[in-house]
Amino acid sequence: MANDNQFVKEIADIKKDFPKWYTDVVIKTQLCDYGPVKGTMVIRPYGYAIWEIIQKEMDKRFAKKGVKNAYFPMLIPESFLKKEAEHVEGFAPEVAVVTYAGGEELAEKLIIRPTSETIIGSMYSKWMQSYRDLPILINQWCNVVRWEKTTRPFLRTSEFLWQEGHTVHATAEEAEDYTQQMLQVYKEFAEEVLAIPVITGKKTEKEKFAGAVATYGMEAMMLDGKSLQAGTSHYLGQNFAKSFDMKFLDKDSSLKYGYSTSWGTSTRMIGALIMAHGDERGLKLPPVVAPVQVIVIPVAMHKEGVLEKAKELKNKLSEMGIRAELDASDNSPGRKFNEWEMK
């Protein structure tokens, strides 16, 4: 039975089948598509534009906290993962392993990063000599791979994009404080940019990050009443510092291990956006993250002057700083209304 309110008919009823509604929305609004390898996802231009806005807005907030971006290699020697006992136990079942490269079997297997604490720890141990080098406050935007059995676009995929911040501090207090500060950055970001209500709190021992002393999570509230983990901030204590020999000469001339933190959010935030704001017509994006804030659809485009006027309007909006687009394709206006309503 057709629902009168359901202007867009290609997507499942949000009230009757929320999971199907979600999948319909992400695929049919061309946010993403399924990749050829099971569990992988293609982020299409409309979805990627949201990610670019998220990156830009988040980078602004990271910069205020003194964070700089960098890039660390994706391939991690298998031995690195094994150096921290809880860490290897937590990630070993999910990793993808490179055994051949350049036509030869590798002497040591390489892991595609499921997260980068170990490889970054090995570099930090080289870079930190004295208390003068601390704190180290670095973030990277990259891809990671975690091989999971059940996958869903944006929410859980074998490869996903994320940011991972990794810091080292001279004292436990400073590192613990920074862990909290970044959790706060995430909370503000979720509320101000994504316009999603969130609850933050400490994870149980069982749920915490593999190798962390304490993990704090941000749970985002979805339309179906469920919560979705949308970001985590970990206080790592000296666990990775000891495994990777991250030592520094302190002001009192003694050698000490540093205290580290790590914190991450991912393309899952796009999934959260959809599930927190959608409606029976499809996607509904908060203005700050909407790639297209105004769409101009000319009616009777074939008539003289119509397309020119539409272009003029679009340009005027663009000049005002509004992300406007003109749909001048030769599809019918009805089809255009339908498509853009869904998006």
Added chain:
Amino acid sequence: MANDNQFVKEIADIKKDFPKWYTDVVIKTQLCDYGPVKGTMVIRPYGYAIWEIIQKEMDKRFAKKGVKNAYFPMLIPESFLKKEAEHVEGFAPEVAVVTYAGGEELAEKLIIRPTSETIIGSMYSKWMQSYRDLPILINQWCNVVRWEKTTRPFLRTSEFLWQEGHTVHATAEEAEDYTQQMLQVYKEFAEEVLAIPVITGKKTEKEKFAGAVATYGMEAMMLDGKSLQAGTSHYLGQNFAKSFDMKFLDKDSSLKYGYSTSWGTSTRMIGALIMAHGDERGLKLPPVVAPVQVIVIPVAMHKEGVLEKAKELKNKLSEMGIRAELDASDNSPGRKFNEWEMK
């Protein structure tokens, strides 16, 4: 013998040993460091800031050509690479292969992308139905892996960052024209942003991209009189369209294969920057790409008011839109001068 002109003494003499000078500069100015896996590179914050500026400047120019960014999976089924005969021959010796994932041996081996024509082609074949869907103009910023025997930071590394644009057009003329347009974008970018003189031209049959009909390259001129390939634009004809079934229904109601192009530039451009502009004192960056355009170094910082004045100056410069930084570390002014002179 010390050279009087050589203010910075930690780096090799540019006139006597250019390769050593290059390596000294990239490592000692903290643009990058060697990763734990042979042939890999860590891009440190100072180097990554250059990459971020390059990305921003390039994205502006891509947008003017109608290009949108997207993201495609990194793992490619081995069978994809084999579909285009020249392509597999060209890349097979360099690929890194994932054979295990999630604790199990994979039924089909997965290749870490050395370039993405094949996986992107498989998606385009799904997305293009009618002439209305063309042209497809998509770029992605990502990491790629090519396992090579001899590596050098930024110039040739097992993993590197790049952008790869992939387009499909209805006619050969349009695709050929687009190939040339993108080569022109690269040339203008190199000259206007990187301030590097370049020569563009067609590659020989032997040098062309594996699977292309024609490859056009941009050679950048370095201080030692050698040229460095800094970007390429490929006209792929229908080669990949036929291998990946990229067909569309044309206006005349007949099914046709599309004509595709691809074009890329990489973190190698940072290497080009260094080798085109450096001098005996180290790095010399054109203002457009310099992460730090003005460095404020307070002298006699311990005296009352000095640090405040320095901060004031730094803030004034920042407000003017100049990328300024203040070095308030407790290193000596002499060490600071030396460090920043090198950078």
